[in-house]
Amino acid sequence: xxxxxxxxxxxxxxxxxxxxxxxxxxxxxxxxxxxxxxxxxxxxxxxxxxxxxxxxxxxxxxxxxxxxxxxxxxxxxxxxxxxxxxxxxxxxxxxxxxxxxxxxxxxxxxxxxxxxxxxxxxxxxxxxxxxxxxxxxxxxxxxxxxxxxxxxxxxxxxxxxxxxxxxxxxxxxxxxxxxxxxxxxxxxxxxxxxxxxxxxxxxxxxxxxxxxxxxxxxxxxxxxxxxxxxxxxxxxxxxxxxxxxxxxxxxxxxxxxxxxxxxxxxxxxxxxxxxxxxxxxxx
Amino acid sequence: xxxxxxxxxxxxxxxxxxxxxxxxxxxxxxxxxxxxxxxxxxxxxxxxxxxxxxxxxxxxxxxxxxxxxxxxxxxxxxxxxxxxxxxxxxxxxxxxxxxxxxxxxxxxxxxxxxxxxxxxxxxxxxxxxxxxxxxxxxxxxxxxxxxxxxxxxxxxxxxxxxxxxxxxxxxxxxxxxxxxxxxxxxxxxxxxxxxxxxxxxxxxxxxxxxxxxxxxxxxxxxxxxxxxxxxxxxxxxxxxxxxxxxxxxxxxxxxxxxxxxxxxxxxxxxxxxxxxxxxxxxx
Numbered sequence: 001x002x003x004x005x006x007x008x009x010x011x012x013x014x015x016x017x018x019x020x021x022x023x024x025x026x027x028x029x030x031x032x033x034x035x036x037x038x039x040x041x042x043x044x045x046x047x048x049x050x051x052x053x054x055x056x057x058x059x060x061x062x063x064x065x066x067x068x069x070x071x072x073x074x075x076x077x078x079x080x081x082x083x084x085x086x087x088x089x090x091x092x093x094x095x096x097x098x099x100x101x102x103x104x105x106x107x108x109x110x111x112x113x114x115x116x117x118x119x120x121x122x123x124x125x126x127x128x129x130x131x132x133x134x135x136x137x138x139x140x141x142x143x144x145x146x147x148x149x150x151x152x153x154x155x156x157x158x159x160x161x162x163x164x165x166x167x168x169x170x171x172x173x174x175x176x177x178x179x180x181x182x183x184x185x186x187x188x189x190x191x192x193x194x195x196x197x198x199x200x201x202x203x204x205x206x207x208x209x210x211x212x213x214x215x216x217x218x219x220x221x222x223x224x225x226x227x228x229x230x231x232x233x234x235x236x237x238x239x240x241x242x243x244x245x246x247x248x249x250x251x252x253x254x255x256x257x258x259x260x261x262x263x264x265x266x267x268x269x270x271x272x273x274x275x276x277x278x279x280x281x282x283x
Numbered sequence: 284x285x286x287x288x289x290x291x292x293x294x295x296x297x298x299x300x301x302x303x304x305x306x307x308x309x310x311x312x313x314x315x316x317x318x319x320x321x322x323x324x325x326x327x328x329x330x331x332x333x334x335x336x337x338x339x340x341x342x343x344x345x346x347x348x349x350x351x352x353x354x355x356x357x358x359x360x361x362x363x364x365x366x367x368x369x370x371x372x373x374x375x376x377x378x379x380x381x382x383x384x385x386x387x388x389x390x391x392x393x394x395x396x397x398x399x400x401x402x403x404x405x406x407x408x409x410x411x412x413x414x415x416x417x418x419x420x421x422x423x424x425x426x427x428x429x430x431x432x433x434x435x436x437x438x439x440x441x442x443x444x445x446x447x448x449x450x451x452x453x454x455x456x457x458x459x460x461x462x463x464x465x466x467x468x469x470x471x472x473x474x475x476x477x478x479x480x481x482x483x484x485x486x487x488x489x490x491x492x493x494x495x496x497x498x499x500x501x502x503x504x505x506x507x508x509x510x511x512x513x514x515x516x517x518x519x520x521x522x523x524x525x526x527x528x529x530x531x532x533x534x535x536x537x538x539x540x541x542x543x544x545x546x547x548x549x550x551x552x553x554x555x556x557x558x559x560x561x562x563x564x565x566x
Contacts (some may be wrong), residue, residue, distance in 0.1 A: 017317070045537065052305075058549075066464060067463075068460055089383065091465040093460070093464050094464075094466065095464065095466035096463065096520070097464070098464045099459070099460065099461065099464050101457045101461065103455075105455070105457040105458055105460070106562065107458060107480075108556055108557075109479035109480070109482070109554070109556045109557075110475075110556075111417065111556075118462075118465055118467075118475070119465035119466055122462075122466045122467040122468070122471050123466045150407075151555070151556040151559055151560065153556060153559065153560035153561055153563065154563055159296035166341060167465070168464075168465075171465060171466060183299055209550070
């Protein structure tokens, strides 16, 4: 890859600070603690992988950052600006933090191009012509040429994910929030998607908050793994991935990758077993 | 342009594969079976209770006669006047039901508060059969035209509103979340997510609506009205002109089929994304 010098430049905006966050659900009087005094510091431009068993409350954390629901106590900051905390129960959803959803949320009634143009069209700062020109260019850059006028239902699921990421980038967000976006993909498509994501990342540096339970995916993509304990959700161990970026798939066979894998695996397995024994539901 | 071309090609393709399949021939066998049962039971076997039935040959002779015995055939302007008046009533009623029912359904699905005000009332009125409204319709509306239109409107309106509301409720929450994330306001989300997302259900509702419209139209025309296909059937019965009953019924069948086909075509035209998705899915 020729963009080596650029890859190590980090953006100055987009740091997320999660401070002592607690989230308690209270359905019918039985309080369920989803997130327990969780503190995570993510510097701007980092790919931070949140790893944990299914249903541990990772998505709750992501939804709180995105502004889909509030938290019980604690603070969340974006670049020292408070997103939510006491007095501001719920963050306002906004285009500085864009979610790429687990099941994909491209609008099936809009073409790929219209989907990608959606964010700027809603903001209305640029003219329609400018927006579509930019959208077409972004599509070409991401290798999506020729699928502009197709509807999302007409292209493969891997391509749809890429369109969704491009759509998120159109608004020039500071943070991308991924909620297990590749969960439903087969492993071959997945590996293509990982390289594509990194390629996009090297071109548009943003902070990435990425939820997954796939360790290989986590180590391949992330600067750092935050392994969460099973419900309530709380960081249990932080694993630094000191394999330099830019990475490609040869990394997977490197001895260092194996070492990190082994280190992470023992922690994750323990939590997975706990979650399994507690009989928690998927969520 | 290219969209209508695609639809055109798709229609042609479906047409030709339909003709190659056994379906149309099975259809003819089905028709032939019913018609021959009619012919034999009335004219050949002269089964008991069938003796007063209008005979197949009698009906078709009358229907295609240049000088019909009872004054109604495809060559008489009177016949088209009845059809025209029924169609006009359907047109007004269906238009009103759609123009009021779709927006009401959208808002009922969208706003919790509005639903709490209106929905219980709506659910109480909905099961009342159209025929039960006949006396009130005649008391409230003057003349013979408006009561019939009102009765036709009622059933359509309930079907359209309810299906539209269900359509809004069926939309995956992730679509609205994605829209908010990308910077859409509540109103923009309504226009770009709720309306197109509910579209498949709306058109299902309209299909049902046009069906029940014919149903209630005939009921209305039998009770009040001086023209129309329902009027023909009722009058023919009273005047013992039985072949005309069957002419009225067959005409209703054909026109009813054509109007629902039109609604379906309109739906396909407005939901290209769905047509293309289903075409790929194959059937």
